[in-house]
Amino acid sequence: QSALTQPASVSGSPGQSITISCTGTSSDVGGYNYVSWYQQHPGKAPKLMIYEVSNRPSGVSNRFSGSKSGNTASLTISGLQAEDEADYYCSSYTSSSTLAVFGGGTKLTVL
């Protein structure tokens, strides 16, 4: 069981927007602004898409955005494209000795 809870799958049509949630506790997501999101295509290494809740690294499309409310963080992808089909993982800093925890991952299917 992962420390952070994500839906197993989400789907959307090209051009639509989708949101992936990531629910933790006040000891991780709710307590710190250190939530990050990673995209992973099959057979590839994860890629950082969002850091510190809502910041995009250089080179990441502005179709990707992040937010947080209470103990739940969210990743929104607008204007869905076929290339967005991938697994997405959230991660958060945690006050425990583990330093950070991952969500279980969400498979995004572009219909």
Add this chain to the structure above:
Amino acid sequence: QVQLVESGGGLVKPGGSLRLSCAASGFTFSDYYMSWIRQAPGKGLEWVSYISSSGSTIYYADSVKGRFTISRDNAKNSLYLQMNSLRAEDTAVYYCARLSSNLDYWGQGTLVTVSS
């Protein structure tokens, strides 16, 4: 540009050992925490271990504590993971990643298969 290149994976029998290496370039290695993260076939990401920039702070997941040892050589810009007493459930792709407020750069991963 930042590059992380893992090596050392392979097929090993249960109870055996492997040493993974991660060669870093394109940044000041000694300034950063580094981490090992693994992904079992068809599963999600799992923290394995991290080490501070100086090596003075180390964390291990409970699943590997006492069996795995993380280390680094800042003079060689290299990160290591010594894995002993390997079990079938350690079978995974092992990634090294640079750790700041996030895991901003990842290597391509190296596959470790534990099987008789």
